[in-house]
Amino acid sequence: MELVKEALNGSERAIARLITMVENELPGCREAMRDLYPHTGGAYLVGFTGPTGSGKSTLVDGVALTLCTQGYSVGIIAIDPSSPFTGGALLGDRIRMRHVTNREKVFIRSLGARGGLGGISQATSDVIKILDAAGKDFVLVETIGIGQDEVEIAQVVDTSVVVSVPGLGDEIQTIKAGIMEIGDIFVVNKADREGADQVVAMIRAMLDLGPSVTLWSKPIIKTIATESQGIDTVVEQIMLHRAHLKEHELLHAKRRERIEREIVKLLEHKISQYVHDRLYQVHPLNDLVEQVNKREKDPYSCVDYLLEFLEKK
Amino acid sequence: MELVKEALNGSERAIARLITMVENELPGCREAMRDLYPHTGGAYLVGFTGPTGSGKSTLVDGVALTLCTQGYSVGIIAIDPSSPFTGGALLGDRIRMRHVTNREKVFIRSLGARGGLGGISQATSDVIKILDAAGKDFVLVETIGIGQDEVEIAQVVDTSVVVSVPGLGDEIQTIKAGIMEIGDIFVVNKADREGADQVVAMIRAMLDLGPSVTLWSKPIIKTIATESQGIDTVVEQIMLHRAHLKEHELLHAKRRERIEREIVKLLEHKISQYVHDRLYQVHPLNDLVEQVNKREKDPYSCVDYLLEFLEKK
Numbered sequence: 175m176e177l178v179k180e181a182l183n184g185s186e187r188a189i190a191r192l193i194t195m196v197e198n199e200l201p202g203c204r205e206a207m208r209d210l211y212p213h214t215g216g217a218y219l220v221g222f223t224g225p226t227g228s229g230k231s232t233l234v235d236g237v238a239l240t241l242c243t244q245g246y247s248v249g250i251i252a253i254d255p256s257s258p259f260t261g262g263a264l265l266g267d268r269i270r271m272r273h274v275t276n277r278e279k280v281f282i283r284s285l286g287a288r289g290g291l292g293g294i295s296q297a298t299s300d301v302i303k304i305l306d307a308a309g310k311d312f313v314l315v316e317t318i319g320i321g322q323d324e325v326e327i328a329q330v331v332d333t334s335v336v337v338s339v340p341g342l343g344d345e346i347q348t349i350k351a352g353i354m355e356i357g358d359i360f361v362v363n364k365a366d367r368e369g370a371d372q373v374v375a376m377i378r379a380m381l382d383l384g385p386s387v388t389l390w391s392k393p394i395i396k397t398i399a400t401e402s403q404g405i406d407t408v409v410e411q412i413m414l415h416r417a418h419l420k421e422h423e424l425l426h427a428k429r430r431e432r433i434e435r436e437i438v439k440l441l442e443h444k445i446s447q448y449v450h451d452r453l454y455q456v457h458p459l460n461d462l463v464e465q466v467n468k469r470e471k472d473p474y475s476c477v478d479y480l481l482e483f484l485e486k487k
Numbered sequence: 488m489e490l491v492k493e494a495l496n497g498s499e500r501a502i503a504r505l506i507t508m509v510e511n512e513l514p515g516c517r518e519a520m521r522d523l524y525p526h527t528g529g530a531y532l533v534g535f536t537g538p539t540g541s542g543k544s545t546l547v548d549g550v551a552l553t554l555c556t557q558g559y560s561v562g563i564i565a566i567d568p569s570s571p572f573t574g575g576a577l578l579g580d581r582i583r584m585r586h587v588t589n590r591e592k593v594f595i596r597s598l599g600a601r602g603g604l605g606g607i608s609q610a611t612s613d614v615i616k617i618l619d620a621a622g623k624d625f626v627l628v629e630t631i632g633i634g635q636d637e638v639e640i641a642q643v644v645d646t647s648v649v650v651s652v653p654g655l656g657d658e659i660q661t662i663k664a665g666i667m668e669i670g671d672i673f674v675v676n677k678a679d680r681e682g683a684d685q686v687v688a689m690i691r692a693m694l695d696l697g698p699s700v701t702l703w704s705k706p707i708i709k710t711i712a713t714e715s716q717g718i719d720t721v722v723e724q725i726m727l728h729r730a731h732l733k734e735h736e737l738l739h740a741k742r743r744e745r746i747e748r749e750i751v752k753l754l755e756h757k758i759s760q761y762v763h764d765r766l767y768q769v770h771p772l773n774d775l776v777e778q779v780n781k782r783e784k785d786p787y788s789c790v791d792y793l794l795e796f797l798e799k800k
Contacts, residue, residue, distance in 0.1 A: 204787055211785035225539070426780070433786060434776045438766070440790045442759040449758055450751065463747045467739070472524035473746060474517055477753045 175202070178209040181308050189308050196300040207300055210307040215429075217249070217306035220412055221327050222316045223356075224337030229363045229399045233337060234316045236397075236405035237412070241312050244409075249305035253298060253317040253327070296443070299330045299436060328356035330432060332425060333415045335359045335408070338377065340369035354380050358392060359411050365396035365404070390418050449484065488515070491522040494621050502621050509613040520613055523620040528742075530562070530619035533725055534640050535629045536669075537650030542676045542712045546650060547629045549718035550725070554625050557722075562618035563595045566611060566630040566640070609756070612643045612749060641669035643745060645738060646728045648672045648721070651690065653682035667693050671705060672724050678709035678717070703731050762797065 180188035192210075195203040220237075224230045231252065238248045298315065305313045317327050328334040336357035341364075354377075362373045374394050381392055393411050397404030419425035453459070462479075465471040493501035505523075508516040533550075537543045544565065551561045611628065618626045630640045641647040649670035654677075667690075675686045690707050706724050710717030732738035766772070775792075778784040 208785050208787050211787070212782045215782060430776050430780050433779045434772050437772065437775065437779070437786050437789050437793070438763065440786060441766070441793050442762060444790055444794060445758060445762055446755040449755060453751065453754070459747050459750065462750065463743050466746045466750070467743050469525045469528060472521050473750050473753060474521050474524070476750050477757055480750070480754055481757065 175206055175209050178206050181210070181304065182213055184309055189304060192304050193301050196304065197297055203300075207303065210303060213307035214303045215306065217302075217310050217313045218416055219302060219306075219313050219315065219331040219333070221331035221334045222314065222337060223318070223327060223334070224361075224363075225339070226318055228337045228339040230316055230318075230337050232399040233361065233363055233397060233405070233408070234314050236399050236402055237409055238312075238314060240405055240409045246311040247309065249308070249310040249313045251298065251301055251305070251313065251315045253315065296439065298327065302330060325356060329435060332419060332428065333358050333412050335361055335412070337361045337363055338373050339364045340367040340373050354384060358390065358415050359408065360392060360394040361397055361404075361408060362394065363397050363399050366398050370396060389422060390415065452484065453480065488519055488522050491519050494523070494617065495526055497622055502617060505617050506614050509617065510610055516613075520616065523616055526620035527616045528619065530615075530623050530626045531729055532615060532619075532626050532628065532644040532646070534644035534647045535627060535650060536631070536640060536647070537674075537676075538652070539631055541650045541652040543629055543631075543650050545712040546674065546676055546710060546718070546721070547627050549712050549715055550722055551625075551627060553718055553722045559624040560622065562621070562623040562626045564611065564614055564618070564626065564628045565595065566628065609752065611640065615643060638669060642748060645732060645741060646671050646725050648674055648725070650674045650676055651686050652677045653680040653686050667696075671703065671728050672721065673705060673707040674710055674717075674721060675707065676710045676712050679711050683709060702735060703728065765797065766793065 177188050177191060181192050192203075192206055194200070195206060222230055222234050222237075234250060234252075238250055241248050302313050302315065315327055315331055334356050336359070338360065339362065360377050360381075362370055362377070364370070374396065377394050381394075395404055395407050395411065397408060399405065416425075419428065462471065462476050466473055466476060490501050490504060494505050505516075505519055507513070508519060535543055535547050535550075547563060547565075551563055554561050615626050615628065628640055628644055647669050649672070651673065652675065673690050673694075675683055675690070677683070687707050687709065694705055694707075708717055708720050708724060710721060712718065729738075732741065775784065775789050779786055779789060
């Protein structure tokens with residue numbers, strides 16, 4: 175495929191077109207991904223997750239700049255799970271990343287979340303593969319740190335950076351409890367704000383509740399991204415975590431797990447699509463729905479009935 | 488089933504135990520839901536969605552109190568999509584709702600999001616059914632307003648209230664763009680804060696971008712939930728929206744759609760589970776995963792291969 179060849183040669187235009195294809199599931203996107211796949215695996219994937227207002231974008235911006243300075247090529251994917259309907263991207267993220275947008279080596283793309291089964295993570299992991307195959311050394315994936323989405327993102331990257339910030343109130347802080355497990359590196363941004371040390375102490379305390387003997391001791395780094403303070407340390411720790419994963423053969427294991435998860439997910443998605451199409455083709459649900467609505471049947475029994483029905487066909 | 492009988496008689500203990508069963512998919516939960524189902528349909532379901540820090544819980548608290556005063560029994564479900572691992576609930580929400588917890592007629596339950604396919608919405612709609620069957624007149628469902636979860640919540644309630652707040656920054660405000668469509672009633676809470684009128688104007692402007700001729704004109708209500716200001720108006724508008732849906736036969740249509748969606752979702756979930764179990768039983772994925780990891784195969788072709796394989800079996 176011509177487009178794939180161009181993307182492999184690093185054409186930004188071709189990369190952008192492929193991403194659009196994948197995002198909108200346009201014809202040919204599966205073939206493109208097949209052609210691309212053998213060229214993936216070279217990029218190191220880093221996820222950044224944190225609440226709105228934590229200065230995540232500025233931080234990712236700084237990390238990308240530092241990596242560029244060190245001679246690496248970088249791709250950035252900004253995921254916005256908050257725009258479920260448009261499918262498109264918010265301009266905001268691109269504007270905020272003004273420091274890096276002019277650098278040739280950085281390719282930035284914002285993605286909206288998509289509805290339905292495995293939406294966000296499948297689109298995201300396809301776009302990661304495109305940037306990977308196009309020869310980026312690092313792909314940085316940025317997402318808002320709430321809900322199921324962030325767990326899924328953590329599953330598709332090699333190193334997961336969790337960004338916190340002082341002064342967002344208790345509710346935000348309690349959110350952290352659930353994501354201690356998915357973070358490899360913790361960043362407290364806007365560290366010149368009051369309460370930064372408390373946030374660090376709180377994260378430390380929560381980490382101490384976890385398993386005590388681990389090979390990787392999760393660092394907590396204070397940064398002021400707007401003034402580029404602490405960014406070097408974040409990059410350093412990403413490199414250390416990467417070395418750690420490679421040294422202990424964990425990167426290989428992690429990526430194997432990821433592949434298995436992806437295959438199963440793609441399979442489930444395909445089967446579910448098939449069932450969906452099939453169901454509406456051969457069995458109008460109207461009567462069943464009406465019976466359930468009248469409480470003559472219940473939805474759980476309907477499922478058993480439909481399963482039998484599909485099996486016979 | 489004894490437990491179901493007790494729950495139908497309104498036993499809080501039985502309701503709590505059923506919810507725990509459903510949340511953790513304990514044995515017997517499907518049967519319990521089947522027994523319960525014929526007794527559902529009486530409750531009116533209201534969803535509240537909004538960002539962290541918008542004072543949603545206090546607002547829901549106030550609405551519940553007002554409904555109680557009017558003689559209705561109320562159940563509240565607080566969903567926290569931010570704790571994906573624990574499966575349990577954060578204490579925070581319960582503490583914050585201290586005003587209502589002592590009222591006999593209000594039953595409050597916090598739910599964590601669950602991983603995997605259709606996790607959050609299936610657990611939620613099951614718990615709604617339990618409270619519904621137990622005879623609650625109103626079930627209020629509260630969730631953080633970000634991402635796919637809130638869209639799913641909007642799909643399982645009759646009236647959807649979208650809560651905004653001044654001063655949470657631009658990023659939060661842009662989030663709104665995606666959820667204009669799912670809101671039936673808009674609330675700007677903490678309306679004594681600077682910028683409340685701008686938020687109202689912004690919502691108004693965004694609503695004006697939508698379809699101009701609609702039967703229901705979406706109200707925007709300013710509230711100060713901590714001082715109980717505007718709560719009455721919110722309750723009033725919920726009642727008006729309910730009357731509107733009933734009058735135009737929309738409630739029936741809405742609930743039919745919901746039932747159809749639920750049946751298809753349950754079916755997909757069951758098939759996906761079946762495939763999952765079956766796959767690991769008959770075909771260890773190890774070799775395939777290793778080949779994909781070596782880039783000898785790609786995940787997309789694997790799926791086609793596995794589909795054929797499953798079909799043969």
